[in-house]
Amino acid sequence: MKKTTKLLVLLVTTLLFASCNSGDGLQYMPFLDEEGGNWGMIGTDGDVLFTKEFKEMPTVAMNDRFFAKNGDGKWELYATGSKPTVVGKDMYEEAGAFIEDVAPVVMKGKPIQFIDKEGNVAFTLGKVNGKAIEECTNFSDGVAIFKAGKYYGCINSSGKIIVEPQYLSINPANDGKMLAVDKKYENVEDRNKGKYTVLSTSGKVISEIPAKNFTDIGTQFVDGALMVEDNSSDGTRRKGLIDENGEYIVKPS
Numbered sequence: 001m002k003k004t005t006k007l008l009v010l011l012v013t014t015l016l017f018a019s020c021n022s023g024d025g026l027q028y029m030p031f032l033d034e035e036g037g038n039w040g041m042i043g044t045d046g047d048v049l050f051t052k053e054f055k056e057m058p059t060v061a062m063n064d065r066f067f068a069k070n071g072d073g074k075w076e077l078y079a080t081g082s083k084p085t086v087v088g089k090d091m092y093e094e095a096g097a098f099i100e101d102v103a104p105v106v107m108k109g110k111p112i113q114f115i116d117k118e119g120n121v122a123f124t125l126g127k128v129n130g131k132a133i134e135e136c137t138n139f140s141d142g143v144a145i146f147k148a149g150k151y152y153g154c155i156n157s158s159g160k161i162i163v164e165p166q167y168l169s170i171n172p173a174n175d176g177k178m179l180a181v182d183k184k185y186e187n188v189e190d191r192n193k194g195k196y197t198v199l200s201t202s203g204k205v206i207s208e209i210p211a212k213n214f215t216d217i218g219t220q221f222v223d224g225a226l227m228v229e230d231n232s233s234d235g236t237r238r239k240g241l242i243d244e245n246g247e248y249i250v251k252p253s
Contacts, residue, residue: 025044025062026044026061026062027043027060027061027062027063027064027080028041028042028043028044028049028060028061028066028080029041029042029061030054030057030059030060033051033052037052038051038052038053038054038055039055039056039058040053040054041058041061041066041080041084049061049080049081049082050081050082050084053068053084054068054069055069055071056069059095059096059097060097061080062097062098062099063098063099063101063117064079064080064098064117065077065078065079065080065087065098065103065117066078066080066084066097066098067095067097067103068084070091072091074093075091075092075093075094075095075105076090076091076092077090077092077095077103077119087117088118088119089119090105090107090115090119091107092105093107093108096137096138097138098117099138099139099140100139100157101117101157102115102122102123103115103138104136104137104138104144110124111124111126111132111133112124112125112133112135112136112146113125114159122159123158123159124159125155125159128148128153128161128165129148129164129165131148131165132148133146133147133148134147134148135147136155137172139157140172140173140174141172141173141174141175141176141201142156142157143155143156143162143172143173143178143201144157145170145172146165147165148165149165150183151165151166151167151168151183152165152167152169152170152180153165153166153167153170154170154173154178154199154203156201162201162202162203163180163199163203166183167180167181167183167197168180168181168182168183168185168186169181170199171219171220172219172220173220174220174221174222175220175221175222175223175224176200176201176221177198177199177200177201177206177221178198178199178200178201179196179197179198179199179217179218179219179220179221179226180196180197180199181194181196181197182195182197191211191212192210192211192212193211194210194211195209195210195211196208196209196211196217198244198245206244206245207244207245207246209242209245209246210246213246214228214229214230215229215230215231215237216228216229216237221244224244224249225241225242225243225249225250226241226242226243226244227239227240227241228240228242228252229252230252232252238252238253239252240252240253
Protein backbone atom coordinates (compact mmCIF):
# COMPACT_ATOMS: atom_id res chain seq x y z
CA MET A 1 0.00 0.00 0.00
CA LYS A 2 1.36 3.42 -0.96
CA LYS A 3 2.03 5.65 2.02
CA THR A 4 0.07 8.88 2.22
CA THR A 5 2.18 11.99 2.67
CA LYS A 6 1.26 13.70 5.92
CA LEU A 7 1.76 17.20 7.21
CA LEU A 8 1.88 17.81 10.93
CA VAL A 9 0.02 21.05 11.59
CA LEU A 10 0.74 22.32 15.07
CA LEU A 11 -2.08 23.07 17.48
CA VAL A 12 -3.20 26.63 18.07
CA THR A 13 -1.51 26.68 21.48
CA THR A 14 1.81 25.77 19.87
CA LEU A 15 1.29 28.37 17.15
CA LEU A 16 0.68 30.99 19.79
CA PHE A 17 3.87 30.02 21.56
CA ALA A 18 5.90 29.89 18.36
CA SER A 19 4.57 33.21 17.06
CA CYS A 20 5.58 35.02 20.23
CA ASN A 21 9.13 33.81 19.78
CA SER A 22 9.42 34.13 16.00
CA GLY A 23 8.62 37.84 15.99
CA ASP A 24 5.93 37.34 13.35
CA GLY A 25 2.97 37.38 15.71
CA LEU A 26 -0.49 35.92 15.70
CA GLN A 27 -2.97 38.38 14.17
CA TYR A 28 -6.41 36.77 14.04
CA MET A 29 -8.17 33.68 15.37
CA PRO A 30 -11.32 31.93 14.11
CA PHE A 31 -14.51 32.29 16.14
CA LEU A 32 -18.23 31.46 16.06
CA ASP A 33 -20.72 34.12 17.14
CA GLU A 34 -23.56 31.60 17.28
CA GLU A 35 -23.84 27.85 17.67
CA GLY A 36 -24.09 26.09 14.34
CA GLY A 37 -23.17 29.24 12.41
CA ASN A 38 -20.29 30.05 10.08
CA TRP A 39 -16.81 31.05 11.16
CA GLY A 40 -15.37 34.54 11.35
CA MET A 41 -12.05 36.05 12.47
CA ILE A 42 -11.27 38.12 15.54
CA GLY A 43 -8.04 40.01 16.21
CA THR A 44 -5.78 39.66 19.22
CA ASP A 45 -6.98 43.16 20.19
CA GLY A 46 -10.58 41.91 20.33
CA ASP A 47 -11.73 43.65 17.13
CA VAL A 48 -13.76 41.50 14.72
CA LEU A 49 -12.27 41.31 11.22
CA PHE A 50 -15.23 39.55 9.58
CA THR A 51 -18.08 37.20 10.53
CA LYS A 52 -19.91 34.18 9.10
CA GLU A 53 -17.66 33.56 6.10
CA PHE A 54 -16.64 29.90 6.38
CA LYS A 55 -18.57 26.71 7.13
CA GLU A 56 -15.46 25.02 8.53
CA MET A 57 -12.98 26.53 10.95
CA PRO A 58 -10.08 28.28 9.18
CA THR A 59 -6.52 28.35 10.51
CA VAL A 60 -5.19 31.22 12.60
CA ALA A 61 -3.96 34.22 10.59
CA MET A 62 -0.27 35.12 10.65
CA ASN A 63 1.64 37.45 8.34
CA ASP A 64 -1.68 38.56 6.78
CA ARG A 65 -2.45 35.05 5.51
CA PHE A 66 -4.60 32.11 6.57
CA PHE A 67 -6.08 28.94 5.08
CA ALA A 68 -9.73 27.90 4.90
CA LYS A 69 -11.52 24.89 3.42
CA ASN A 70 -13.75 25.20 0.38
CA GLY A 71 -16.87 23.19 -0.42
CA ASP A 72 -14.76 20.28 -1.68
CA GLY A 73 -12.86 20.05 1.59
CA LYS A 74 -9.64 21.46 0.12
CA TRP A 75 -7.61 24.20 1.79
CA GLU A 76 -7.24 27.53 -0.02
CA LEU A 77 -4.94 30.45 0.79
CA TYR A 78 -6.56 33.75 1.85
CA ALA A 79 -5.37 37.28 2.49
CA THR A 80 -6.73 38.94 5.63
CA GLY A 81 -9.23 41.76 5.25
CA SER A 82 -12.80 42.73 6.09
CA LYS A 83 -13.72 40.57 3.09
CA PRO A 84 -11.22 37.69 2.80
CA THR A 85 -9.85 37.13 -0.72
CA VAL A 86 -8.32 33.99 -2.23
CA VAL A 87 -4.62 34.18 -3.11
CA GLY A 88 -3.52 32.05 -6.07
CA LYS A 89 -5.38 29.16 -7.67
CA ASP A 90 -3.94 26.13 -5.89
CA MET A 91 -5.86 23.95 -3.46
CA TYR A 92 -4.25 21.80 -0.78
CA GLU A 93 -4.92 18.57 1.04
CA GLU A 94 -3.32 19.98 4.20
CA ALA A 95 -1.81 23.32 5.21
CA GLY A 96 0.06 24.93 8.09
CA ALA A 97 0.55 28.56 9.17
CA PHE A 98 2.73 31.40 7.86
CA ILE A 99 5.70 31.49 10.20
CA GLU A 100 9.03 32.70 8.77
CA ASP A 101 6.99 34.05 5.79
CA VAL A 102 6.41 30.53 4.47
CA ALA A 103 3.79 27.86 5.17
CA PRO A 104 3.87 24.06 4.71
CA VAL A 105 1.29 22.58 2.34
CA VAL A 106 0.48 19.25 0.71
CA MET A 107 -1.02 18.96 -2.77
CA LYS A 108 -2.46 15.67 -3.99
CA GLY A 109 0.25 13.37 -5.30
CA LYS A 110 3.10 15.76 -4.44
CA PRO A 111 5.67 15.94 -1.62
CA ILE A 112 5.45 18.52 1.14
CA GLN A 113 6.08 22.04 -0.12
CA PHE A 114 6.55 25.40 1.57
CA ILE A 115 4.87 28.32 -0.17
CA ASP A 116 5.33 32.08 0.15
CA LYS A 117 2.56 34.63 0.80
CA GLU A 118 1.64 34.78 -2.90
CA GLY A 119 1.22 31.01 -3.10
CA ASN A 120 4.47 30.42 -4.97
CA VAL A 121 6.57 27.39 -4.02
CA ALA A 122 9.57 28.50 -1.95
CA PHE A 123 11.05 25.00 -1.61
CA THR A 124 10.08 21.32 -1.72
CA LEU A 125 10.97 18.58 0.75
CA GLY A 126 12.13 15.55 -1.20
CA LYS A 127 14.16 12.58 0.04
CA VAL A 128 16.91 12.29 2.64
CA ASN A 129 19.26 9.31 2.41
CA GLY A 130 16.76 7.66 0.09
CA LYS A 131 13.85 8.17 2.51
CA ALA A 132 10.95 10.45 1.58
CA ILE A 133 10.07 13.24 4.00
CA GLU A 134 6.51 12.37 4.98
CA GLU A 135 5.88 14.71 7.91
CA CYS A 136 6.90 18.27 8.74
CA THR A 137 5.92 20.78 11.41
CA ASN A 138 5.48 24.53 11.16
CA PHE A 139 8.51 26.65 11.99
CA SER A 140 9.41 27.48 15.56
CA ASP A 141 12.40 29.68 16.33
CA GLY A 142 13.52 29.37 12.71
CA VAL A 143 13.44 25.57 12.64
CA ALA A 144 10.93 23.02 11.31
CA ILE A 145 11.06 19.35 12.30
CA PHE A 146 10.58 16.66 9.65
CA LYS A 147 10.32 12.87 9.64
CA ALA A 148 12.01 10.69 7.02
CA GLY A 149 11.47 6.97 7.50
CA LYS A 150 11.49 6.29 11.24
CA TYR A 151 13.55 9.26 12.38
CA TYR A 152 13.38 13.01 12.80
CA GLY A 153 15.60 15.83 11.57
CA CYS A 154 15.34 19.61 11.07
CA ILE A 155 15.39 22.22 8.31
CA ASN A 156 15.91 25.97 8.48
CA SER A 157 13.63 28.57 6.90
CA SER A 158 15.42 28.20 3.54
CA GLY A 159 14.67 24.48 3.43
CA LYS A 160 18.27 23.45 4.17
CA ILE A 161 18.71 20.36 6.33
CA ILE A 162 20.51 21.38 9.52
CA VAL A 163 19.92 18.17 11.50
CA GLU A 164 20.04 14.80 9.76
CA PRO A 165 17.16 12.39 10.54
CA GLN A 166 18.81 10.46 13.36
CA TYR A 167 16.54 11.16 16.32
CA LEU A 168 13.60 9.28 17.81
CA SER A 169 12.04 12.62 18.75
CA ILE A 170 12.80 16.33 18.55
CA ASN A 171 10.79 18.95 20.42
CA PRO A 172 9.97 22.30 18.75
CA ALA A 173 12.78 24.83 19.09
CA ASN A 174 12.69 27.76 21.48
CA ASP A 175 15.30 30.02 23.04
CA GLY A 176 17.79 28.86 20.39
CA LYS A 177 17.67 25.23 21.54
CA MET A 178 15.86 21.92 20.99
CA LEU A 179 15.54 18.79 23.12
CA ALA A 180 15.92 15.47 21.27
CA VAL A 181 16.41 11.73 21.83
CA ASP A 182 19.02 10.00 19.65
CA LYS A 183 18.10 6.83 17.73
CA LYS A 184 20.93 4.97 19.50
CA TYR A 185 18.52 4.66 22.44
CA GLU A 186 15.81 3.07 20.30
CA ASN A 187 16.12 -0.37 21.87
CA VAL A 188 17.04 0.79 25.37
CA GLU A 189 14.16 -0.28 27.60
CA ASP A 190 15.50 1.25 30.80
CA ARG A 191 14.86 5.00 30.58
CA ASN A 192 17.60 5.67 33.14
CA LYS A 193 20.21 4.39 30.70
CA GLY A 194 19.31 6.98 28.07
CA LYS A 195 20.25 10.60 27.52
CA TYR A 196 18.56 13.69 26.15
CA THR A 197 20.44 15.62 23.46
CA VAL A 198 20.34 19.41 23.52
CA LEU A 199 20.69 20.86 20.01
CA SER A 200 21.19 24.45 18.90
CA THR A 201 18.97 25.87 16.15
CA SER A 202 22.00 25.69 13.86
CA GLY A 203 22.08 21.92 14.36
CA LYS A 204 25.06 21.75 16.72
CA VAL A 205 25.02 19.29 19.64
CA ILE A 206 25.31 21.41 22.79
CA SER A 207 25.19 18.69 25.43
CA GLU A 208 23.76 15.35 26.52
CA ILE A 209 21.74 15.16 29.73
CA PRO A 210 21.35 11.77 31.52
CA ALA A 211 17.69 10.83 31.87
CA LYS A 212 18.38 9.16 35.22
CA ASN A 213 18.89 12.58 36.82
CA PHE A 214 15.16 13.39 36.63
CA THR A 215 11.81 11.62 36.73
CA ASP A 216 10.46 13.95 34.04
CA ILE A 217 11.77 16.73 31.85
CA GLY A 218 10.13 19.67 30.09
CA THR A 219 9.81 20.14 26.33
CA GLN A 220 11.31 23.59 25.67
CA PHE A 221 13.89 25.97 27.07
CA VAL A 222 12.66 29.40 28.19
CA ASP A 223 15.16 32.14 29.09
CA GLY A 224 17.94 29.57 29.32
CA ALA A 225 16.06 27.23 31.66
CA LEU A 226 14.31 23.88 31.25
CA MET A 227 11.79 22.61 33.79
CA VAL A 228 12.39 19.19 35.36
CA GLU A 229 10.66 17.07 37.98
CA ASP A 230 12.02 14.77 40.62
CA ASN A 231 10.41 12.54 43.23
CA SER A 232 11.24 13.22 46.84
CA SER A 233 11.47 10.51 49.50
CA ASP A 234 7.80 11.05 50.37
CA GLY A 235 6.73 10.59 46.74
CA THR A 236 5.96 14.26 46.14
CA ARG A 237 6.75 15.48 42.63
CA ARG A 238 8.90 18.58 42.91
CA LYS A 239 9.84 20.95 40.11
CA GLY A 240 13.17 22.60 39.40
CA LEU A 241 15.09 24.28 36.57
CA ILE A 242 18.23 23.18 34.74
CA ASP A 243 20.46 24.88 32.19
CA GLU A 244 21.49 23.52 28.77
CA ASN A 245 24.20 21.38 30.36
CA GLY A 246 21.82 19.74 32.81
CA GLU A 247 23.10 21.70 35.82
CA TYR A 248 20.54 22.95 38.32
CA ILE A 249 19.58 26.61 38.21
CA VAL A 250 16.86 25.95 40.78
CA LYS A 251 16.86 22.59 42.56
CA PRO A 252 13.52 20.74 42.85
CA SER A 253 11.63 22.26 45.74
